[in-house]
Amino acid sequence: MEQNKMYGSRIPRAPKRALKTLSQNEVNAKGADGAETKLKKPRLALDNGSAGKNGTAEAKDASGLDTEWLEMAEKNNLSVDTLLALKMTGKGKWDHKGRCEQMMPYIRQLRACTRYLRSCVDKADGLKESLVEGHEKDLAAREADLEKLSEKLSILGEQFAESKESVSSMKEKNAQLKKELEERNLMDMDQKVEIASLTNDLAHNKKVSAEKAQEIAKLQDNYVKSQEYAQNLQDFVKKLKEDTQRMNESLLKIQEEKSELVSSLNVSKGNEEQLNEKLRGSKELVSELKSQQESLGETLEAMKADHAKALENMASAFKDKEAEAKERFDCLAEEKRLKERELREVETEHKKVCLTLEKCENNLESNRESLRQLEIKCDSLQSKMAEEEAKHEQEIKKRIDQAEAEKESFERTRQALESSMEQKCKELVDTAGQLSETRAVLGDCQAQLAEMQGVYDRAKSELSAKTRECEGKTLDLQKAREELNRYHEITGQSAENMEKLMVKSRALEDQNSTQNDVLEAIKSQYEMVKQKLSLYEVQNGSINEQHQIAMKELEAKDRLLREAEEQIHEGEMLRKKLHNQILELKGNIRVFCRTRPLTDEEASAEMPNGAPTISYTSQGEKSGKGLQLHVATNKQAKKRSSSGESCYNFDFDRAFQQDASQEEVFEEISQLVQSALDGYKVCIFAYGQTGSGKTHTMIGNSDQPGMIPRSLEQIFQSGEKMKEQGWDYTISVSMMEIYNEEYKDLLSKKKLPAGKQHTVKHDQKGKTTMTYMTDVKVTSMEKVESLLAKAMSLRSVAATQCNEHSSRSHFVFRLNIDGANQSLGQNVNGVLNLVDLAGSERLSKSQATGDRLKETQSINKSLSALGDVIMAINNGDSHVPYRNSKLTWLLQPCLGNQSKALMFVNVAPSQESAQETLCSLRFASKVNACEIGTAKRFVS
């Protein structure tokens, strides 16, 4: 009721309204005395006495409602208002009796009315209880659901962790496999490079081999040429053979001629005998002519002798010639045989040459040798031929000379004979007849001589023919010589070429054999490499298979992981939803009370064995939430006694005892901090009197870090975790204080430009911008700590009556959290304001003066503005006075309907501070009773 009075005295005028108020109160049923009274029945408004006490007959219907009043009202056409407005009228001004008589039924009606209303209220109570029960059941069911969900979530988390582990192991395995594969690939590459170099070598060797093959082909060509040359030689030998045959034939012809000559000689011998007979006849004829005949006989005998001698000489010459021709023939036959043998040898050698190049060389050597021999022989033959020719010429010359001499002698003889015959004719003119016969004989002799001359001419022509033949032979010989010379030249050249070629060939063969060795080695290497490669390929194939299997497994795991991630995401979404539901159920503005430990001084001031100033509800549903403040009424002594104390009960969302650690406290707000990461605007502020532990709670120290460093730590950790779900956060921090209703940047020592000041603007989306305010992006705790230390050093602190290092300003630690998730296409903009308010002490207690007084006044003003804002939001006022103070204006987006707020009410446990504590707790109770609407997540 006190609460309702405070909020505008909303007294329920009808049961329905009362029920509504009760249900609201049931949700907000926390707080001090005032709050508690809300839960009581609304009997105070009508509590003018119990109808039952009058013993009036009471009619009740089945539902338990007192229907007497209703019946009465219906009968008299009455309402409560008309009943209340009813006035007792008497007959006159002094007709008290009449009025009294009217009064009695009126009182009865009133009593019936009261009973009816009471029964209504009772029913409403019953309904309320059943609703509360239903609500509690609903809450329990939701909590059970939540537990199940959280269990499911934890199972999912475990599964996720397992799948993550397996995925990471798979990834490791995959990485190893990849590494192996890369190594193999590298090895393959090396091998390929090796193979490539070997292939290059092979190609080079092939090229060299091709060049060698070309050279070999050239050699083969040369060899073919040499074969052709050998063929030419064979042809030449054939020609030689043919020449030899022709020589043989010519020899045969010469023999025939010889035989003819012999026969002609025989004929001439016969002729000679005839001549001799004729001569003997003529001798007989001439005997008569004795002296002449004797001289003629003598001459004839001399002629005969000469002729015989010539004939003998000719015969001997012919014999010699025959012998020589025979010898020559034999020589030629021998030579022919030799040549044939040599030819055979050459042929065999040629065959051998054909078989192998080396043998060819040998054969060529031997051929050369044989050619040399042939040359020598040819030379000898040539010389012999030349000798023979010379001899022949000499002989022919001799024979010509002899023939000419014979002719001359014959001529002389003829001339002598003619002269003698002329003389004889002259002498024998007389004896013409006799002489005519002698003349006829002489004519015969002359005819014989002419015949002889013819024979001689024939012999001469034969000789000239022979000479021509010889000349032809000589020409042939010269040709043969020339050919031989050419052959020698060619042979020499070809031999040289052959030698060079052979040297080259040998070198090439050596090279070829080494190249072949190299080639063989390369081939074997190539084979090995090929084998290795095939092995590697097989291994590679198996590795690839393994890799594919691993990839498939990985894909399956990835799928599972994605599913798990989706499930986690869904779970996360559900968690957020439930978390928000819980927060909504708890109220979007919550209040935690924290009591600091007693200082030594305070402890000594407390009653040694007395009850503590603040005690906590340890049992029942209010355990951990409820507390009692015992305020001594003996103000003089400031000491408590059982008789002189007032006890105030308060209930909050959480009540931390003196020994509660920072960790414990943070555990309770961590969900709220998480909300900021999820895109909510969150405000956590510490309220309390000076020295009650606000700064300790919010900032703490290095040993016991407070909510600000712990929140940052959690945000960084969660941000890292959320990265796995695709979230990327940018966190920036600004720190300021509001001192004497002015903003002051605590991250910069720079003074504001003249005439300028920090101004705060909020846009439609609740984004706050401050002019000239330093905003630092932070990624690590170290950075935050250093910034915090800097801010602390710049904060306005002074010693007060209550605190040696009292914060004389509101400290605002402002965190802008911008998150982006590309895969989801979401951006979140969360804000976390962590505020260490200035101490809220009463002026009377702080005894401040001067600057301290001004400070205290502005502090109190802004704190009361904070209370006003909260109350206005709770009341649903059309105007919320945010602009009444710099603090509320700055925190506007975080104190509005769409934000989440948490207030620490810090209290000191000493009796000395009890009054201040009572004020703080009362203020906190008011805040706790507020509803500031449903928080909104800022997602784009």
Ligand SMILES: Nc1ncnc2c1ncn2[C@@H]1O[C@H](COP(=O)(O)OP(=O)(O)OP(=O)(O)O)[C@@H](O)[C@H]1O
């Ligand atoms: N929970 C606690 N545990 C231990 N010591 C505490 C606790 N709370 C406060 N203190 C100590 O009490 C003293 C005063 O605390 P603190 O400075 O935090 O008060 P405050 O409310 O911030 O005061 P002011 O408003 O004047 O700044 C400090 O020495 C602090 O260490």
